[in-house]
Amino acid sequence: MQTASANICERLCNKSIREISLLLNIPRSTVSGIIKMWKQLGTTATQPLSGRSHKMTERGQRMLKHTVRRSCQLSAESIAKYLQTLCGLQISTTVSRRLHGMGFHG
Structure with missing residues (x-):
């Protein structure tokens, strides 16, 4: 796939969008x-994304999944405390949301 600037160059050479x-x-x-x-912008570079980035990284999610699979009887609060002592993540309600998103219920 060509770069975006190539599209603009073609447009400037009086080519149609279809061509x-x-x-x-x-x-x-x-x-x-x-x-x-x-x-509109004078450039083809994408703008930065709006909104806050995720608090839990991919590594943190893997650790969360591993922790739940290893000991499935823990509460969300105890898992949050464990992750906080293990890797310094300060998360509370994020644990239950992430677990729900990973397919763990109840």
């Missing part, structure tokens, strides 16, 4: 979105 799409073998909606972004 650019066929030349680069990418969807027309992608081409038009990139051209629109270029006109």
